[in-house]
Amino acid sequence: MPDHFQVEHQDGGCRARTGRLTTPHGEIQTPIFMPVGTNASVKAMRPEDLTDAGAQIILANTYHLYLRPGHRLVEELGGLHRFMSWDRPILTDSGGFQVYSLTELRKITEEGVKFRSHIDGSMHLLTPELSIKVQEALGADIIMCFDECPPADAGREYVERSLAMTTRWAQRSKDAHTRRDQLLFGIVQGGRFSDLRQRSLQELQGIGFDGYALGGLSVGEEKPVMHEVMDACSDLLPADYPRYIMGIGTPEDLVEAVWRGYDMFDCVMPTRNARNGMLFTSQGRVNIKRKQYEQDQGPLDPACSCYVCRNYSRAYLRHLFRSGEILASMLNTHHNIAWYLSLMGRIREAIRQDQFEAFRKEFYHQQHTTAENNKEEYNV
Amino acid sequence: MPDHFQVEHQDGGCRARTGRLTTPHGEIQTPIFMPVGTNASVKAMRPEDLTDAGAQIILANTYHLYLRPGHRLVEELGGLHRFMSWDRPILTDSGGFQVYSLTELRKITEEGVKFRSHIDGSMHLLTPELSIKVQEALGADIIMCFDECPPADAGREYVERSLAMTTRWAQRSKDAHTRRDQLLFGIVQGGRFSDLRQRSLQELQGIGFDGYALGGLSVGEEKPVMHEVMDACSDLLPADYPRYIMGIGTPEDLVEAVWRGYDMFDCVMPTRNARNGMLFTSQGRVNIKRKQYEQDQGPLDPACSCYVCRNYSRAYLRHLFRSGEILASMLNTHHNIAWYLSLMGRIREAIRQDQFEAFRKEFYHQQHTTAENNKEEYNV
Ligand SMILES: [Zn+2]
Ligand SMILES: [Zn+2]
Numbered sequence: 174m175p176d177h178f179q180v181e182h183q184d185g186g187c188r189a190r191t192g193r194l195t196t197p198h199g200e201i202q203t204p205i206f207m208p209v210g211t212n213a214s215v216k217a218m219r220p221e222d223l224t225d226a227g228a229q230i231i232l233a234n235t236y237h238l239y240l241r242p243g244h245r246l247v248e249e250l251g252g253l254h255r256f257m258s259w260d261r262p263i264l265t266d267s268g269g270f271q272v273y274s275l276t277e278l279r280k281i282t283e284e285g286v287k288f289r290s291h292i293d294g295s296m297h298l299l300t301p302e303l304s305i306k307v308q309e310a311l312g313a314d315i316i317m318c319f320d321e322c323p324p325a326d327a328g329r330e331y332v333e334r335s336l337a338m339t340t341r342w343a344q345r346s347k348d349a350h351t352r353r354d355q356l357l358f359g360i361v362q363g364g365r366f367s368d369l370r371q372r373s374l375q376e377l378q379g380i381g382f383d384g385y386a387l388g389g390l391s392v393g394e395e396k397p398v399m400h401e402v403m404d405a406c407s408d409l410l411p412a413d414y415p416r417y418i419m420g421i422g423t424p425e426d427l428v429e430a431v432w433r434g435y436d437m438f439d440c441v442m443p444t445r446n447a448r449n450g451m452l453f454t455s456q457g458r459v460n461i462k463r464k465q466y467e468q469d470q471g472p473l474d475p476a477c478s479c480y481v482c483r484n485y486s487r488a489y490l491r492h493l494f495r496s497g498e499i500l501a502s503m504l505n506t507h508h509n510i511a512w513y514l515s516l517m518g519r520i521r522e523a524i525r526q527d528q529f530e531a532f533r534k535e536f537y538h539q540q541h542t543t544a545e546n547n548k549e550e551y552n553v
Numbered sequence: 554m555p556d557h558f559q560v561e562h563q564d565g566g567c568r569a570r571t572g573r574l575t576t577p578h579g580e581i582q583t584p585i586f587m588p589v590g591t592n593a594s595v596k597a598m599r600p601e602d603l604t605d606a607g608a609q610i611i612l613a614n615t616y617h618l619y620l621r622p623g624h625r626l627v628e629e630l631g632g633l634h635r636f637m638s639w640d641r642p643i644l645t646d647s648g649g650f651q652v653y654s655l656t657e658l659r660k661i662t663e664e665g666v667k668f669r670s671h672i673d674g675s676m677h678l679l680t681p682e683l684s685i686k687v688q689e690a691l692g693a694d695i696i697m698c699f700d701e702c703p704p705a706d707a708g709r710e711y712v713e714r715s716l717a718m719t720t721r722w723a724q725r726s727k728d729a730h731t732r733r734d735q736l737l738f739g740i741v742q743g744g745r746f747s748d749l750r751q752r753s754l755q756e757l758q759g760i761g762f763d764g765y766a767l768g769g770l771s772v773g774e775e776k777p778v779m780h781e782v783m784d785a786c787s788d789l790l791p792a793d794y795p796r797y798i799m800g801i802g803t804p805e806d807l808v809e810a811v812w813r814g815y816d817m818f819d820c821v822m823p824t825r826n827a828r829n830g831m832l833f834t835s836q837g838r839v840n841i842k843r844k845q846y847e848q849d850q851g852p853l854d855p856a857c858s859c860y861v862c863r864n865y866s867r868a869y870l871r872h873l874f875r876s877g878e879i880l881a882s883m884l885n886t887h888h889n890i891a892w893y894l895s896l897m898g899r900i901r902e903a904i905r906q907d908q909f910e911a912f913r914k915e916f917y918h919q920q921h922t923t924a925e926n927n928k929e930e931y932n933v
Binding site (some may be wrong): 216218236246251258382495499503 | 596598631638652819850867869872879883
């Protein structure tokens with residue numbers, strides 16, 4: 174039983190659980206959502222705004238920071254926490270997902286991935302060893318193994334070979350890891366194939382990590398496939414380690430994952446959608462540019478107690494968005510992050526009272542959505 | 554002697570003076586700079602950030618708010634203060650400058666200005682009466698007469714006819730003004746011609762306003778011309794009324810105007826330049842994208858105690874700017890506004906000690922600029 178994670182309460186009616194994850198920069202109450210700060214900044218949010226919105230931990234992207242400003246520079250400037258003036262926990266991904274989703278001309282070999290930078294066209298070779306080296310220089314509290322992330326439509330043979338290499342890369346990542354203060358998580362791959370996911374997970378457990386993540390989800394597959402993979406892995410995941418699903422998702426995706434026993438999540442959705450005027454509320458999605466909000470004096474979400482909902486009307490938020498004001502991105506992002514984190518807080522509370530199953534039902538009722546039918550854009 | 558303005562101290566060595574301007578939303582210490590919130594938002598700043606940066610009063614644009622979201626809507630939502638959640642003083646301009654600088658197909662007649670909206674191409678007629686009506690609906694503490702702003706290269710005959718009409722429009726503005734809680738300022742025109750400026754001023758004084766503004770400066774004329782016009786008017790301006798120069802300027806422009814006895818200023822320069830990475834510091838302008846700041850761990854301005862200089866390095870600000878992060882605009886704007894307002898605070902303090910002449914000399918020494926030679930972009 175690891176000493177960095179404790180399950181605090183197991184819901185009596187489902188797999189959902191609350192826990193406490195200990196890192197060098199403080200404790201995290203799980204289940205938790207991690208806002209994404211790609212370039213060492215959660216877009217349109219200052220560190221104080223993140224704290225005010227309830228953020229316990231944020232994520233930063235190794236791929237982006239390796240290319241700009243460079244991990245050596247960040248290290249010389251005192252590490253990522255000091256660089257961006259954020260003193261709570263940080264998780265960095267390994268760059269594995271980004272080299273597949275953002276780069277061109279990539280070539281995957283046993284050694285690693287050769288790719289062309291999306292910023293300046295320069296060529297780079299990212300290996301498990303370099304990914305760990307970069308993440309150690311950045312100095313996040315939780316770092317990730319370097320993995321290959323196959324496309325959603327990859328066939329079984331490709332995925333089988335890929336996950337075998339991901340396992341070897343996981344071993345190399347662990348071997349390269351020297352900073353004992355950082356937690357290192359393994360990444361389960363295996364595409365849509367539940368048996369391959371389980372094989373990947375067992376191989377990673379054989380190596381032994383501080384936590385286990387599912388990668389390569391929410392990359393275009395149908396919701397039932399995503400849920401099936403979640404189910405297949407939660408049957409096998411060790412109960413006393415943190416479980417992280419990377420890159421999800423909608424509020425409904427989070428509810429489904431928590432219900433299946435997962436603890437940690439990250440996604441650009443609340444921040445990216447905020448900048449597009451799509452806001453999450455207790456009664457469902459709001460498209461703030463709609464004419465119906467023109468004279469609406471009420472807060473964005475009457476059930477939300479965030480800074481934005483305490484101080485501004487829907488009419489003003491609509492005006493800011495239509496006028497292209499930067500403040501629109503600032504306020505919309507603040508609310509969406511606060512709303513996601515408030516949702517996680519209510520989820521933890523429901524679990525503590527063994528009421529998560531009822532919470533889940535009520536949640537879909539209020540959101541006018543289902544586990545299978547929920548989209549980014551949806552208007553009340 | 555008006556009861557809304559008191560000169561508190563007249564510098565013993567020059568025309569500079571400190572004063573106190575009383576408005577429905579509180580008192581303003583002059584000389585003061587007013588950050589510009591065109592669309593009912595000072596770009597990239599929340600009201601709390603403005604307060605933190607030391608803002609006493611902000612400006613909003615009648616032209617923009619008339620077109621979007623519309624003055625009636627703002628009025629129905631409780632006025633501009635409530636709409637944008639700002640409870641300190643606001644000044645609105647009359648729209649006169651914007652119809653000349655932003656619109657096409659404008660036609661100027663005695664009645665007013667017919668123009669095509671830069672937003673949706675719709676046709677509008679802005680008259681002195683409508684400008685006042687819009688400004689009363691918006692509910693700013695200080696409102697401005699509707700004026701014609703001739704181009705910087707306008708000849709004497711054009712300017713002479715124009716200022717005569719601006720005087721008639723000023724009378725119509727005053728006649729249309731019904732809200733006694735709002736202060737109404739007249740706008741002196743007359744282009745580069747000192748005698749026409751003086752004529753304009755005397756005609757406005759004949760009508761009688763709560764304050765006097767110089768319009769049509771910083772529209773392309775040389776600095777010595779600007780200073781000459783300032784001199785010509787400060788000879789004649791009534792000492793016991795607030796004096797406002799619209800649309801200036803660089804820090805040097807503010808110092809020159811204060812030295813000549815002016816009290817109030819507004820300009821988009823600190824906010825617009827911030828978004829372009831041009832930052833004001835006690836040692837001169839900084840172009841934050843420059844390579845020289847790549848590893849610079851120091852604060853943007855060691856002499857500045859603003860939120861940004863207390864929390865972030867030049868290296869991080871450079872990284873944010875190069876990465877196109879919204880936080881770059883937020884932090885850069887916060888510092889530039891705080892720096893401008895701190896400059897005004899130091900100016901007031903120097904005047905109180907009869908030291909403004911010495912302050913002015915030291916200022917040019919530190920900025921590596923002169924009254925005549927100072928640009929928006931200038932690198933240390
Ligand atoms: Zn809210
Ligand atoms: Zn500063």
